[in-house]
Amino acid sequence: MSETIQKLCELRTQISCCDATTATLLPKATHSLIVEVLDAAPACAYVVDCLPAISVSMNTLLRALGTFGRQPRSQGAIADARSDLLRMIDIFFDEVRLQLAPQSNVVFFRA
Numbered sequence: 001m002s003e004t005i006q007k008l009c010e011l012r013t014q015i016s017c018c019d020a021t022t023a024t025l026l027p028k029a030t031h032s033l034i035v036e037v038l039d040a041a042p043a044c045a046y047v048v049d050c051l052p053a054i055s056v057s058m059n060t061l062l063r064a065l066g067t068f069g070r071q072p073r074s075q076g077a078i079a080d081a082r083s084d085l086l087r088m089i090d091i092f093f094d095e096v097r098l099q100l101a102p103q104s105n106v107v108f109f110r111a
């Protein structure tokens with residue numbers, strides 16, 4: 001798992017500092033990391049539910065950067081798109097960690 005955490009840190013760094021040219025590497029890097037995580041353990045509904053949001057936020061960032069040959073959007077729009085993608089990746093990995101955590105470590109509160 002520590003190797004996966006290292007790759008997650010590298011992906012977060014790539015997302016944080018990519019430009020229109022280097023952003024083309026993000027989909028492959030993201031996909032390979034997700035596949036690695038999903039191969040390691042059975043996916044639950046919460047983990048799978050994160051995948052469309054990651055895809056949409058990735059597309060939004062690539063478009064904001066002007067990766068598809070269009071004019072880049074404002075720096076504010078690019079920053080928002082980066083933030084959304086990072087948030088979606090974090091949510092995905094939080095759900096994976098919860099899935100992999102021993103049930104004795106998960107505490108549920110009763111009303």
